[in-house]
Amino acid sequence: MNYFITDDDPSVRAMLKDIIVDEDLGEIVSEASDGAGINDALLINHKVDILLIDMLMPNQDGITTIQALRSYKGKIVMISQVESKELIGEAYSIGVEYYVTKPINRLEVINILKKVNERIQLENSINGIKDSLNLLNPLPVKRQKNTFRERNIQSAGSFVLSELGIFEEKGSKDLLNILKCLSLHEESSDSYDYVLPSLKTMFHNVSELKLGSSDHKDIKKEVKACEQRIRRCIYHALTHIAALGIDDYSNPTFEKYASKLFEYSQVMKTMQRLKNEDVISPAHTRINTKKFIHALYTETKKQMGS
Template sequence: MRFFIVDDDPAVRSMLETIIEDEQLGTVAGDAPDGSHIDHGLLASQRVDVLLIDLLMPGRDGIETVRELAGRFEGKIVMISQIESKELIGKAYAAGIEYYVTKPINRLEVVAVLRKVAERLRLQHSIRDIRKTLSAIGFDGAASGKGTAAPEKTIVDSGSDVLSDLGLVGEAGVQDLLDILEVLSRHESERPGEPGFPQLLDLYRDIARRKLGPSASEANVKREVKAAEQRVRRAVHQALVHVASLGLIDYASPKFEQYATVFFDLGDIRKKMKELEDETSPAPGSIRQNTKKFIQALYLESKKRMA
């Protein structure tokens, strides 16, 4: 992978370059002190895969730069900043970043995030290459005049798209949620017409068994169930923060209107928006997280996207 680093602190640029080279994550194609020094043409000419950019800089800041690149830079963008304002972080995600790394720089965090980015890029490139191959050998329908046949979308593909919209790219609980979607899809196909929704505990047990294998002990399954439940709860809370941030930026945002009341209770959304706006800590029990509603909404929205 080829990286480009934008940060007004030369020490940070040097530290990031050292981490990338030491961990053999790729090559640093260039760097700049602020966003005014880069554009999509420069990044394209340097064949940049990942842009690492600071949030606040004296010239053009990170959010403004990301907005300028929107729709033209095809790589991934990782925001780096010591700013902890959830409103600003929400604006960064809304502008188009996919990951956020906090300062001061933590080597383990940087490596973990960049490896996730690399894996995501490899997956996208593999899918693109497969599609090109299928097209080249006539599986796109061009020869028969039937038009290009779109690859069949799975529940996981659709769920990944929805979770990305909800700002959950890279969250630990994403894989658990995707596994739950597969369990629900299998449950529906095996028991068509059966009313009701499986209990959350049953879903967590199913994905724990799937992850650990049939020979796993009951004690290990229980530990994994508890861990999965915690990961999912954190992911759902992060989605709430992301959606509330979108609402603060633009109450008429299409994504906010589409997801706010489908995945969450409107009262909880309003409470979270006020907390973010006032930058206050949530009062204990002020927001009662409804994980089951979130998972039901995720499944229905993912199915809708498969149609």
């Protein structure tokens, strides 16, 4: 990934450069001490993937700089010690992807930049698949079409799971397999208003997909294990979203997913528990699995452009 760092404090720029280089997160292609010299042509010519920019600078602040950009399509990470929710909300509304607080915390920067890198990679993968689909001959056999659709929905699903902070969880593979099964099931459905199958059917189909032709006992055992993995995965997603809400109600990921994927009352309860530092296990947290899977499938199809 190519980075462009804009901050009026040379020590901050040096610290960010050290973090990026030490963690092998990419290459710093250029830097600036103010936003006045930043424009679309500069960023595009340097092939900048991620713009790190300070909110408050002496001549031209970060928000004004970002608002002036029209053609730059890379990701933007805002850096500032400002804690005003109004200003932070304004930054998110004009295209900022993430927010890094000052003084710089090394672990926070590493975590955020890894997430941004992962998101870019997923988007590139999705765009690559879409380009491949656009180049396809309109006369391929149906199985070829399904194969590309499966790849597409897996990539789009991976992107959504990444936003939910559960891409690396064990149950994420089960969720991706469920998305694939639902996509194939909807493709073969003659109904205009597609209705999701029962949870039991979903878990059974995914277990058969994983084990192949196994006996009934093995399938039954895998169904139970699959259900537990998915439940824990959803619990971690709930905790992740609740943590984002505690930090900032206007966080775009929180606003996008809190009420779509979960019971909003449960999100509020989880936020309160996190504030109180209460330790609550997944087994003692009410999870609406079908609501989550239904919303996840809908969001994944939106990501695909369906």
